[in-house]
Amino acid sequence: MYKKGSKKYKMNHPENSVGQAGTSPQTKNLTASLEENISLFKNIFKDDQTLVTREFQNKCVKEAKCCIVYISGMINTEVVNENIIQPVLRDNLSEDIDVKNLLEALMKKVIVSNNVKIETDINKMVSSIISGDTLFILEGYDKCLVIGSQGWEKRSIMEPESSKVVRGPREGFTESLMVNLSLIRRKIQNPDLKFKFREMGERTHTSTCICYVEGLAIEEVLTELEQRLNKIKIDGILDSGYIQELIKDAPYSPFETVGAFERPDVVASKLLEGRVALFVDGSPFVLTVPFLGVENFQASEDYYNNYIFANINRLIRGFTAVTSTTIPAIFLALVTYHQEMLPTPLLISISSSRQGVPFPTSLSLFIMLFIFDILREVGTRMPGPVGQAVNIVGTLVLGQAAVQAKLVSAPVIIVTALTGITTLINMNIIGSTIVFRTFYLLGASFLGIYGVLMCIIVMYLHMMSIRSFGIPYMMNSTRAKNHDGQDAWIRAPWWDMTLRPKIYSKDLTRQVSNKKNGKNK
Numbered sequence: 001m002y003k004k005g006s007k008k009y010k011m012n013h014p015e016n017s018v019g020q021a022g023t024s025p026q027t028k029n030l031t032a033s034l035e036e037n038i039s040l041f042k043n044i045f046k047d048d049q050t051l052v053t054r055e056f057q058n059k060c061v062k063e064a065k066c067c068i069v070y071i072s073g074m075i076n077t078e079v080v081n082e083n084i085i086q087p088v089l090r091d092n093l094s095e096d097i098d099v100k101n102l103l104e105a106l107m108k109k110v111i112v113s114n115n116v117k118i119e120t121d122i123n124k125m126v127s128s129i130i131s132g133d134t135l136f137i138l139e140g141y142d143k144c145l146v147i148g149s150q151g152w153e154k155r156s157i158m159e160p161e162s163s164k165v166v167r168g169p170r171e172g173f174t175e176s177l178m179v180n181l182s183l184i185r186r187k188i189q190n191p192d193l194k195f196k197f198r199e200m201g202e203r204t205h206t207s208t209c210i211c212y213v214e215g216l217a218i219e220e221v222l223t224e225l226e227q228r229l230n231k232i233k234i235d236g237i238l239d240s241g242y243i244q245e246l247i248k249d250a251p252y253s254p255f256e257t258v259g260a261f262e263r264p265d266v267v268a269s270k271l272l273e274g275r276v277a278l279f280v281d282g283s284p285f286v287l288t289v290p291f292l293g294v295e296n297f298q299a300s301e302d303y304y305n306n307y308i309f310a311n312i313n314r315l316i317r318g319f320t321a322v323t324s325t326t327i328p329a330i331f332l333a334l335v336t337y338h339q340e341m342l343p344t345p346l347l348i349s350i351s352s353s354r355q356g357v358p359f360p361t362s363l364s365l366f367i368m369l370f371i372f373d374i375l376r377e378v379g380t381r382m383p384g385p386v387g388q389a390v391n392i393v394g395t396l397v398l399g400q401a402a403v404q405a406k407l408v409s410a411p412v413i414i415v416t417a418l419t420g421i422t423t424l425i426n427m428n429i430i431g432s433t434i435v436f437r438t439f440y441l442l443g444a445s446f447l448g449i450y451g452v453l454m455c456i457i458v459m460y461l462h463m464m465s466i467r468s469f470g471i472p473y474m475m476n477s478t479r480a481k482n483h484d485g486q487d488a489w490i491r492a493p494w495w496d497m498t499l500r501p502k503i504y505s506k507d508l509t510r511q512v513s514n515k516k517n518g519k520n521k
Helices: 034-044 077-089 091-095 099-110 122-131 177-187 219-230 240-247 264-272 293-297 307-336 344-353 361-381 384-404 410-425 427-447 449-465
Strands: 051-057 065-071 116-119 134-138 144-147 193-200 206-213 259-261 276-280 286-289
Touching (some): 034 122, 051 077, 077 099, 099 116, 099 144, 116 122, 206 219, 206 264, 219 276, 240 276, 264 286, 307 449, 344 410, 361 427, 410 427
Antiparallel strands (some): 065 134, 134 144, 193 206, 276 286
């Protein structure tokens, strides 16, 4: 059932290796001299004016001569002032501590923090400072305290712009890794929910986390994901999109074999089906594997609304995905090569609209679709109100002006508008839609309807051949055996979805049948 991905990784070759300058481990260690330790960190962070070293000493306990080291903007100043500096400087400090083991006494009896530990490794100290922790260095000790004090600004939790819903949770992931993990933990309050942390990026040292539900996720998928992550050698990871492209199966395919989602409820549902999620610090998009083709047409709202209405919406998404790629090609094939298939009144109307148009239909379609993609990209990148105005003005004015100037015919404008509307319904596959739409148009330009059919066959053969972490990409989309098709092109009622998809889950039981509970007594 399980087959490992066939992607060949070449990132470990010498010609592809990332330079290690600036990332070599520190060789020096702390000494018993406070001044030498302060100089050590100033040399490590040379020319970095955000590094702060604050020296202070208790007036009653002369041995309590210390210094805190942190990076400005990365810490919560209230935590540092109230939980570290003020307790150490208080007048009655000598009554509570033993100066013979002063560092440990300060950690256990004075410093107010639930995240404090003794550290001796200079590399871990540097990493802690960069992460937003505060170092507490004491005179006479060659070790220090690492105190949790992270407090940088972060975006609040809000509904994702890319996946709004009418009914359902309004929460969305943020750029904070720990906040995102807490959103998942709130939805799956079970000790079987596991988190595996790792750092990626030779220079950025970006924190990532593999998340899965023990007992549901298949070990082969988890192992394959870890192996692919281990083979990534890159200087920086700034978003989950870096990893998504590096670990995907069929790297030259326009279809994504790794899912990316911005909603906690969606990722939680994937985890409960046995998938594995990857969180990346600094990215609001969480990756899930394996990812199947039918997931492109599923929305979280399908599971919150009545299943009949949800099925209608899901079928609309599937229908528009087909029409957005085939409408221009079929129109071109009919008016160019197969005019006998059109009703005579319609053929006469199309022919009359083409009078005086200098360009052939194929070139007109390519030009108008290209202009529509430009307007779509402009509307996406510009501010909301301005982008909407550009879309409206561009669509109405340019389209009407092109018809009146006899640059293109009116049917071409209509076909372009229908194609654009159906393309925007499925934003998850907009990239592959544009690629195959162009592919179909080229086929229709040379061979008519036969060229379109040949291109469709090639596309489906390609989709049937690719896999996502060993799972066929088109799994569950071509069969409805037992429970495999209950949540593919349609969604079965909740009382009938008693089993999980068996291809990527160890435990098949989702729920005990509740069908009788809904019947009238």
